Amino acid sequence: MAVKERQKILFGQILLEKKLVTEDQIKEALDVQKINGKALGDILIDLGHTSNNLIMKMLSDYLGMEIIDYYDVDFKPEVLDKIPSSIAQLYRVIPIAFEGNTITVAQQDPLEIQQIDDLRFLLKYDVKPVLVEKGKIANAIDKYYPGRHESVDGILDKFQRDRTWLQDVDNREIIEIENLKELANEAPIKSFVNIILLQAIIDKASDIHFEAFENEFRVRCRIDGVLHKKIPVPVHFANGIISRIKVMANMNISERRLPQDGRILLTIRGHAVDIRISTLPTSYGESVVMRLLDKDSVSLDMNRLGMTHNDLDTVKRLMHKPNGIILVTGPTGSGKTTTLYACLNHVNVTGMKIITTEDPVEYDIEGIMQIQVKPEIGVTFANCLKSILRQDPDIILVGEIRDLETLEIAVQASLTGHLVLSTLHTNDAPLTITRLINMGVKPYLITASLIAVINQRLVRKICANCKEEYVPDKTTINELNIPDSELQDKSFYIGKGCNNCNHTGYKGRMAILETMIINDKICSHIIKQSSTETLRKAARNNGMLTLLESGLHAVYNGLTTLEEVVRETSVN
Secondary structure, three states: OOOOOOOOOOHHHHHHHOOOOOHHHHHHHHHHHHHHOOOHHHHHHHOOOOOHHHHHHHHHHHHOOOEOOHHHOOOOHHHHOOOOHHHHHHHOEEEEEEEOOEEEEEEOOOOOOHHHHHHHHHHOOEEEEEEOOHHHHHHHHHHHOOOOOOOHHHHHHHHHHOHHHHHHHHOOOOOOHHHHHHHHOOHHHHHHHHHHHHHHHHOOEEEEEEEEOOOOEEEEEEEOOEEEEOOOEOHHHHHHHHHHHHHHOOOOOOOOOOOEEEEEEEEEOOEEEEEEEEEEEEOOEEEEEEEEEEOOOOOOOHHHOOOOHHHHHHHHHHOOOOOEEEEEEOOOOOOHHHHHHHHHHHHOOOOOOEEEEEOOOOOOOOOOEEEEOEHHHOEOHHHHHHHHHHHOOOEEEEOOOOOHHHHHHHHHHHHOOOEEEEEEOOOOHHHHHHHHHHHOOOHHHHHHHEEEEEEEEEEEEEOOOOEEEOOOOHHHHHHOOOOHHHHOOOOOEEEOOOHHHOOOOEEEEEEEEEEEEOOHHHHHHHHOOOOHHHHHHHHHHOOOOOHHHHHHHHHHOOOOOHHHHHHHHOOO
């Protein structure tokens, strides 16, 4: 077959053409694929319909590629260095040999023919593809490129040195709409976006921001809740990069005056990643934010959320209540949804029926019925909740309580024997009561339904690799109003910065909680509509730790820093 055919070949089609499998066997394998998501060839082998040797021979004949025995390959460092780790990880290729100006590579997916052209451009070599057993390639990549990756800076430098292409873009003072798609598909643009995505996944970023300014096109990644600026990208890259993202997300590439939302589903470095795209017109072009939902990087195990033992025991006990409302509150990005997912995962057993209504459904949890809200067709939180109640659930998750109608239905659901979980945007737990009353719910209904409010923040954890003891700045201690008596015999730690944490001193995040349990004393204050401050005092007398106190416990345990507690608790 001519390798210059620029499209991914349908694997099942080839197998049928070669009469290696039947249509019924392909159909059976596709049904299995819908369940486990494995590659079609692997499923056919597992089902006993074909063998790996037959598939390799078929691909060799069909693509005109030589089959290489993995055990005969001598992986030399000088050959491995010909392909940067980021490219090897992104394209799932391993270099086999190098001679003259030709590099021989094995692809994990040899049917991705377009990759060979991408590699020729990126590497500036002639690229000869060969066939090696698929599983062996994955093992070799993990073995010879363990965690190593070239920075975006290096990739950008390569693009900058390619003066012919760069000059061509520099001359495009006005880019016509019909040229945007062509620009989006240029190899440097495609490769640059791919490398940005790869590095963001490796760095466990939650968001990538592409921001257009008068003399700068800025790329920033949010890592552990903090934006980090990457190398400034030349302004003339802006249109191509944004157009490329729109093409990937199936968005309207010609619409640059209105905000748009899109979605990209792809696999990067072996991870299934769901990417939500938002574009926004600004004075100097479009701003794009990519929210990365990497299912492999988020733990839905309650024991791994970083809660203290007391908080963990309290939340687990609440999740076994037969009915009532549990609200998790905090600002955007404080981990509310992840905490709720982990809670559902904890109680997700055969004897329970759990239904969620979300906007959007961020992570799929096996055994739980999840509903995507679509307001444009009338599928709102309130309407979903009404229908969910007719499905005989035990536990209901409402992604967010946004209006009185949704709140009232949630209250009624809790009063009729359901445990209802949801989120609300408030700054602390006691303030939530005031917010509910202001939304229009009668105080007696709040006392009858609400069982707990969990206010949450995320603080960055000190990097264990470069953690060291230090003496905190007096200004920070004064800002937190910590009495000297409390500081006696306390040790404080900080991360000095290392390669493991990108020289930030922090690696990962943990939750600090302010949990207000609704007891009789709190109920009496709710009925009387007492002030938020009165509610706060009553909750503290009931054993509630404030966010500040919860944060300080984490500091004293050597898990985070005083600076992080100051940043997240907004102490005045």
